[in-house]
Amino acid sequence: MAEVLEKKILDLLDRREELVGRLNNLETMKPDTNSRVYKKIRHDYSTKLQEVLEKINEQRSSLENKAKELAAQISDKEIAFTDQSDQVDELQIRAKLGEFNHDNDDFKNELNQSESDRDQTSGTLDKIRKELNDLNGVLSDVDHATSAGVPGMDASVQPGTGSRVADDVIDIEDDELIEEMEEAGATDLDRDISEGSDESDENKCPNCGHKNPPHLVVCEECNAELEDLSQDLDDEFDFDDMDVDI
Numbered sequence: 001m002a003e004v005l006e007k008k009i010l011d012l013l014d015r016r017e018e019l020v021g022r023l024n025n026l027e028t029m030k031p032d033t034n035s036r037v038y039k040k041i042r043h044d045y046s047t048k049l050q051e052v053l054e055k056i057n058e059q060r061s062s063l064e065n066k067a068k069e070l071a072a073q074i075s076d077k078e079i080a081f082t083d084q085s086d087q088v089d090e091l092q093i094r095a096k097l098g099e100f101n102h103d104n105d106d107f108k109n110e111l112n113q114s115e116s117d118r119d120q121t122s123g124t125l126d127k128i129r130k131e132l133n134d135l136n137g138v139l140s141d142v143d144h145a146t147s148a149g150v151p152g153m154d155a156s157v158q159p160g161t162g163s164r165v166a167d168d169v170i171d172i173e174d175d176e177l178i179e180e181m182e183e184a185g186a187t188d189l190d191r192d193i194s195e196g197s198d199e200s201d202e203n204k205c206p207n208c209g210h211k212n213p214p215h216l217v218v219c220e221e222c223n224a225e226l227e228d229l230s231q232d233l234d235d236e237f238d239f240d241d242m243d244v245d246i
Contacts, residue, residue, distance in 0.1 A: 005063050006138050012056045013138075016145050019049040023150075046150050053146055060142050063135060070132040077125045084118035 023045050030038055091111045094100055100107040203212040207224035217226050 005059060005066060006135065009056060009059045009063065009138055009142060012052055012059065013141055013145055016049060016052045016056070019045050019052065020148075023049070049150050053150070056142055056145060060139070060146075063139055063142070067132060067135050067139065070128055070135065074125065074128050074132065077121055077128065081118060081121045081125060084114060084121055087114045088118055 023042065026033075026038065026042055026045070088111070091100070091107070091114060095102060095107065095111075102108065203214045203216060203226055204210070205212060205219035205222060205224055205226060208219060208222045210219055210221040212220055212226060218224070219226055
């Protein structure tokens with residue numbers, strides 16, 4: 001059974017190698033090939049290769065099940081081999097202890113049968129182990145073949161598109177950030193102007209505390225003088241430090 005499965009998959013693997021080789025050779029011919037003809041032939045080979053890979057995967061499950069069966073058989077045979085080997089050793093030791101006479105036909109027949117069973121089990125074990133080893137080799141080839149896929153068909157994104165998308169996203173975020181900063185700056189500026197204007201508009205009476213319009217010099221409530229304008233002028237223009245020629 002395993003040999004038949006291996007033969008099917010090995011044939012499929014050979015077919016896969018043939019198609020991959022043709023596709024690779026086609027790539028080297030691409031610069032000198034009509035683009036329409038190149039695409040047609042490539043599509044043909046790629047489709048056939050995909051079909052082969054699907055068939056390989058279908059057979060793979062059968063191979064894996066067979067490998068499990070062989071592994072279970074090996075485990076059973078190893079237990080049987082250990083028991084048979086112990087039986088042979090036990091008979092030989094009992095004979096050395098004088099329990100059995102080597103001239104006794106019954107003893108010789110039992111010992112010969114035990115040795116024959118042990119050797120037969122050992123031969124079966126070697127055969128199954130080799131079969132499993134070959135099967136694992138085929139499965140390894142299947143893994144390599146299916147993981148490689150169809151040459152040139154595994155790229156989901158064209159070169160450069162990923163980085164371009166990232167650049168676009170960054171640009172958008174930067175624009176939004178700039179707008180937010182500008183709006184925040186405008187708000188702060190409006191607030192500063194408003195606060196400045198409140199301070200400049202405030203003309204509080206030192207006598208009664210009434211807030212008067214900025215152009216008044218006498219409080220409209222208590223007629224008290226609001227500020228010493230001459231002092232402000234003196235502070236702004238230091239006439240003592242100016243040289244005036246008359």
